[in-house]
Amino acid sequence: MAFLTATTKGGASWTPAFIESIDEEKCIGCGRCFKACARRVLGPEDLVDEETDSTRMIMAVVNPDNCTGCVACASTCPKGCFSLKPMEV
Numbered sequence: 001m002a003f004l005t006a007t008t009k010g011g012a013s014w015t016p017a018f019i020e021s022i023d024e025e026k027c028i029g030c031g032r033c034f035k036a037c038a039r040r041v042l043g044p045e046d047l048v049d050e051e052t053d054s055t056r057m058i059m060a061v062v063n064p065d066n067c068t069g070c071v072a073c074a075s076t077c078p079k080g081c082f083s084l085k086p087m088e089v
Contacts, residue, residue: 003086004069016069017084019061026081029057033073033082039066042073 005015024047034042045060059081061067074082 002089004089015086017071017074017086018067018069019064019073020083020085022059022061023079023081023083024058026079027058028079029059030078031059032076032078033059036072036076038072039063039068041067 003015005013008014019041022042029044031044034044041061041063042059043062044057045062046055047058048055069084069087071084074080074084
């Protein structure tokens with residue numbers, strides 16, 4: 001199985017990892033990933049807990065096609081909420 005790879009300015013090989021999903025249970029809605037993403041892939045979303053009838057903010061993937069696979073979002077996430085995957089070619 002081959003994956004999309006790129007070359008850095010220094011000549012090193014790099015495999016971008018694109019966002020697959022965000023674990024809603026782990027996400028604390030801190031917004032660090034939102035601030036780290038320059039491509040506006042992420043956005044805030046209200047998650048309603050039907051059992052307690054409470055609402056909390058989480059981050060959601062709102063523009064997945066804008067993801068460049070830089071992994072900045074996952075690198076800044078304190079809870080490890082992101083599932084990432086390289087693109088198959």
